[in-house]
Amino acid sequence: MKSWRTMSICLLTLFLTILMGCSFSQESGEATGSSIILEFSEIETITDAGVQLAYDDVHEVKKIDNSFMVYKKTASDSHLYLGSVRDKQLTEYGFVGEETYIQDFTKNEESLFGRPMTLITGICGANCVENYLFEQVDGQxxxxxxxxxxxxxxxxxxxxxxxxxxxxxxxxxxIHVYKRIGDQIMKVNLNEEIGLTNSVTYNSQTNVFEMIINNETKQYRYDTDSDSLISL
Structure with a gap:
């Protein structure tokens, strides 16, 4: 009886050791294995855009085209805002940059998420950039x-x-990635998903993400079929 009890304890100890080892490998494997599964979430609702202003109440700085305008709220202000104008009525979208960098503001027509989009980019400092992405709906x-x-x-x-x-x-x-899943635009923060406290970088020429895991530089590509990063 004593030998059977001893054997049972040994088997139980061995089982728990294997189980703990498997659990540890699974957790650490999320960021060190051959793939990293990504969990996309819904984008936040934009609540601070769409304020209606009278065109005569602002100071125009630059018209981007017939639809968009960059302006100041006071003549002495250096902060610039982005809006769209229609019938002397201004729809404000928000802060877009500083007047010092007005020559570096850009507007590009892009095909994004399978649809034509307008991307307007403003500069507010050495590492400060504001971007607004628009889609035309009923001509607006x-x-x-x-x-x-x-x-x-x-x-x-x-x-x-x-x-x-x-x-x-x-x-x-x-690194934040925005993509279309079904009919929705979804997002994921790669640093949070992987649990990294150091930087993640993206090389647009090679289409590769790089990150440092356990003091080693790892390279990954995005795989849409599994919504994951695949190790190279």
Whole structure:
């Protein structure tokens, strides 16, 4: 009886040891294995855009085209705001940059998430960038995304439909990916998903994400079929 009890304790100890080892490997494998599963979430609702102003109450700085205008709220203000004008009525979208950098503001027509979009980018400092992404709805611009950071347009999975990669922060860089899933635009913060406290970078020329895991530089590509990063 004593030998059977001793054997049972040994078997139980061995089982628990194996179980703990498997659990540890599974947790650490999320960031060190051959793939990293990504959990996309819904984008935040934009609540601070759409304020209606009278055109005569602001100071125009630059018209981007027939729809969009950059302006100041007072003549002495250096802060610039983005709005769209229709019938002397101004729809304000928000802060877009500083007047010092007005020559560096850009407007680009892009095909994003499978639809034509307008991307307006303003500069507010050495590492300060504001981006507004619009879609035309019934002939009027509708704000889809408002992003603070360096934005790249990239076809991550090379399927012909481009996504948005936003790099944010300094010296530690965070990477946010925005993509269409079904009929919704969804997002993921790669740093949070992987649990990294150091930077994640994206190379647009090679379409590769780089990160340091356990003091080693790892390279990953995005795989749309599994919504994951695949190790190279």
């Amino acid at each position: 611009p509708q704000l889809i995304l408002k992003l603070s950071g360096h934005v790249l347009v990239a076809d991550l999975n090379e399927d012909g439909e481009k996504e948005v990669v936003m790099m944010q922060g300094s010296p530690q860089i965070e």
